[in-house]
Amino acid sequence: xxxxxxxxxxxxxxxxxxxxxxxxxxxxxxxxxxxxxxxxxxxxxxxxxxxxxxxxxxxxxxxxxxxxxxxxxxxxxxxxxxxxxxxxxxxxxxxxxxxxxxxxxxxxxxxxxxxxxxxxxxxxxxxxxxxxxxxxxxxxxxxxxxxxxxxxxxxxxxxxxxxxxxxxxxxxxxxxxxxxxxxx
Amino acid sequence: xxxxxxxxxxxxxxxxxxxxxxxxxxxxxxxxxxxxxxxxxxxxxxxxxxxxxxxxxxxxxxxxxxxxxxxxxxxxxxxxxxxxxxxxxxxxxxxxxxxxxxxxxxxxxxxxxxxxxxxxxxxxxxxxxxxxxxxxxxxxxxxxxxxxxxxxxxxxxxxxxxxxxxxxxxxxxxxxxxxxxxxxxxxxxxxx
Numbered sequence: 462x463x464x465x466x467x468x469x470x471x472x473x474x475x476x477x478x479x480x481x482x483x484x485x486x487x488x489x490x491x492x493x494x495x496x497x498x499x500x501x502x503x504x505x506x507x508x509x510x511x512x513x514x515x516x517x518x519x520x521x522x523x524x525x526x527x528x529x530x531x532x533x534x535x536x537x538x539x540x541x542x543x544x545x546x547x548x549x550x551x552x553x554x555x556x557x558x559x560x561x562x563x564x565x566x567x568x569x570x571x572x573x574x575x576x577x578x579x580x581x582x583x584x585x586x587x588x589x590x591x592x593x594x595x596x597x598x599x600x601x602x603x604x605x606x607x608x609x610x611x612x613x614x615x616x617x618x619x620x621x622x623x624x625x626x627x628x629x630x631x632x633x634x635x636x637x638x639x640x641x642x643x644x645x
Numbered sequence: 646x647x648x649x650x651x652x653x654x655x656x657x658x659x660x661x662x663x664x665x666x667x668x669x670x671x672x673x674x675x676x677x678x679x680x681x682x683x684x685x686x687x688x689x690x691x692x693x694x695x696x697x698x699x700x701x702x703x704x705x706x707x708x709x710x711x712x713x714x715x716x717x718x719x720x721x722x723x724x725x726x727x728x729x730x731x732x733x734x735x736x737x738x739x740x741x742x743x744x745x746x747x748x749x750x751x752x753x754x755x756x757x758x759x760x761x762x763x764x765x766x767x768x769x770x771x772x773x774x775x776x777x778x779x780x781x782x783x784x785x786x787x788x789x790x791x792x793x794x795x796x797x798x799x800x801x802x803x804x805x806x807x808x809x810x811x812x813x814x815x816x817x818x819x820x821x822x823x824x825x826x827x828x829x830x831x832x833x834x835x836x837x
Binding site: 546547549550553579580581582583584585586588589590592 | 779780787792793794795796797798799800801803804806
């Protein structure tokens with residue numbers, strides 16, 4: 462419905478597409494300035510996370526100032542630091558507990574690729590177990606880099622399209638279908 | 646101060662001491678495995694030594710030598726401010742020593758560490774030793790020299806990622822045993 466090259470579109474479809482774009486734009490605008498983060502802090506990058514969240518670099522300017530310590534209340538998972546193989550099931554469970562819509566930032570080189578811990582104990586990047594939206598390199602990254610990554614994520618969120626009806630209408634089984642049974 | 650503690654133990658247990666030396670003020674005794682508990686008890690109880698603090702217990706893997714492993718006990722005296730290092734060699738076939746946590750309670754952590762990382766068995770412990778840092782599903786002892794560096798044993802299946810440097814993940818279609826072992830077959834630990 463969104464792409465109608467070579468197709469004759471009805472006025473109804475045009476109106477639907479227009480409305481969908483408007484809703485997408487509005488929802489993206491609202492969502493990108495109200496990110497509630499869940500900081501999954503495991504290592505030394507946490508120090509840099511604190512300075513990024515503190516007053517000097519002030520992530521509150523971007524509407525993401527409020528770390529929630531329950532994954533059910535968060536929509537941005539920030540994986541800050543090295544993730545071991547022993548911790549990988551915990552991280553996956555935290556991700557699965559977050560409600561949709563959710564985004565993931567890999568903060569620092571260990572979370573992104575394992576870093577220089579190419580050994581027996583460390584997961585080689587969290588994208589091997591959960592999908593990642595933005596990777597921030599650096600060991601640790603400068604707070605400016607993190608803010609840059611956050612702005613990239615905001616751009617991604619605002620460019621996402623949202624369907625008006627996000628699910629198919631429920632299928633009615635034949636036995637319960639009163640219309641098929643002749644009742645009008 | 647130098648060699649005083651070393652001399653005292655060597656005079657008490659002349660048949661137990663294999664070798665002893667002092668370097669830069671650090672006194673070291675290499676002793677037989679059978680008399681380890683006697684030497685430790687003497688170090689702990691003797692008023693002149695008074696080595697009451699177990700600073701550390703670690704292990705060295707000399708893979709090409711026989712006996713293969715060397716346990717290093719570092720004892721420290723808080724009252725006399727001297728330290729003594731005891732070394733015991735254990736073989737690869739029987740890597741076990743008697744546990745010293747009855748004497749030094751602080752060695753509990755280090756004995757768990759030596760079991761987890763090197764596979765040294767400590768007999769006479771009241772509770773069987775469990776893994777300290779690695780998980781219970783882990784096979785092998787990662788600080789042994791014959792354990793592969795990248796012998797990763799994942800707990801959950803990995804996604805099928807395209808990694809140009811470290812190779813792709815095992816992928817969703819593989820069987821659980823293959824999914825758990827991320828390392829290539831040649832890198833997996835040899836189960837004996």
